[in-house]
Amino acid sequence: MWDSLIIEPMVNTLLWLYGLMGNSYVLAILGLTVIINLIVFPLRWQQQKSTAAMQELQPQLKKLQEKFKNEPEELQRRTMELYRQAGVSPLGGCLPTLIQFPILIGLYQTITRSLAASPLKLIELSQYIYHPVPDWLSWLPNATSLIPLNSRFFWLNLARPDPYYILPILVVLTTWIQNKLLTPPSTDPQQATMSRTMQFTMPLFIGYISLTFPSGLSIYWIVANIIGVIQYAAMGKSSLKNFFGTEDGSFSWRGLLSLPIPEETSKARSKTGSSRKKSKKK
Numbered sequence: 692m693w694d695s696l697i698i699e700p701m702v703n704t705l706l707w708l709y710g711l712m713g714n715s716y717v718l719a720i721l722g723l724t725v726i727i728n729l730i731v732f733p734l735r736w737q738q739q740k741s742t743a744a745m746q747e748l749q750p751q752l753k754k755l756q757e758k759f760k761n762e763p764e765e766l767q768r769r770t771m772e773l774y775r776q777a778g779v780s781p782l783g784g785c786l787p788t789l790i791q792f793p794i795l796i797g798l799y800q801t802i803t804r805s806l807a808a809s810p811l812k813l814i815e816l817s818q819y820i821y822h823p824v825p826d827w828l829s830w831l832p833n834a835t836s837l838i839p840l841n842s843r844f845f846w847l848n849l850a851r852p853d854p855y856y857i858l859p860i861l862v863v864l865t866t867w868i869q870n871k872l873l874t875p876p877s878t879d880p881q882q883a884t885m886s887r888t889m890q891f892t893m894p895l896f897i898g899y900i901s902l903t904f905p906s907g908l909s910i911y912w913i914v915a916n917i918i919g920v921i922q923y924a925a926m927g928k929s930s931l932k933n934f935f936g937t938e939d940g941s942f943s944w945r946g947l948l949s950l951p952i953p954e955e956t957s958k959a960r961s962k963t964g965s966s967r968k969k970s971k972k973k
Contacts, residue, residue: 699819702820703834704723705805706719706832706837709832709840710831710833716806716840716841716842716849720849720907720910723911728919738873741779748773752770755770799905802849802850802908805840806850806905820834820835822835842907852902852904852906859902861913862901862913863895865920868916868920869916869923870890870894873919
């Protein structure tokens with residue numbers, strides 16, 4: 692089931708893209724990344740809409756927390772009622788992230804199988820190639836004739852980890868940027884602490900495992916993160932307010948690190964931003 696639904700389609704698509712793109716394995720990975728992101732686009736769009744809706748609810752959530760700070764059960768009930776009225780699920784942004792993990796595992800197996808480095812691996816790879824190809828796909832390159840694939844790209848052997856750790860660093864950086872933009876600041880201290888922990892632990896975890904993964908997989912992850920940021924920006928929701936955690940989007944080290952910003956500082960920044968806007972209008 693796993694091979695038929697995940698590995699075989701990915702292997703054959705990657706081989707066809709390799710042939711269509713001038714026998715460039717990097718371009719084939721980029722093409723496969725775009726295809727995968729188009730497939731999961733509806734889920735990712737829903738995730739980003741849910742994130743934006745959660746951000747809009749923050750002022751109302753803050754009022755509820757102040758009003759029922761000594762009544763945790765009532766606060767929870769009112770909070771869930773607010774989510775229901777707004778049509779928002781607090782877990783709505785988790786599904787696309789969870790779906791990416793089996794895709795990541797499948798892509799890892801696809802890359803390691805397609806870059807067969809021994810006669811035994813070549814025999815194993817042949818078991819995943821569609822033969823014969825359906826008539827409606829006859830215009831595609833003959834996947835069998837493309838093997839073995841060229842796995843070299845600049846200093847990289849795409850079947851092995853990056854020896855200079857450049858790609859793992861970019862994996863951490865792009866994952867953190869995407870998580871930062873997609874995670875609205877929370878008025879709940881407990882939830883804010885949890886979000887802050889996830890914003891740092893998830894990129895570091897992905898970066899750590901990318902130290903052992905093929906560099907081709909790191910390229911996929913970096914490009915997928917960039918596409919995610921572009922999609923969020925296309926919604927008009929990619930804001931410096933999320934990135935710096937300030938009301939006017941001004942730079943703040945504490946906000947950048949998702950640390951609480953003193954209320955006085957936040958108000959002062961907001962007033963400064965408002966006065967600047969008024970002066971520009973004049």
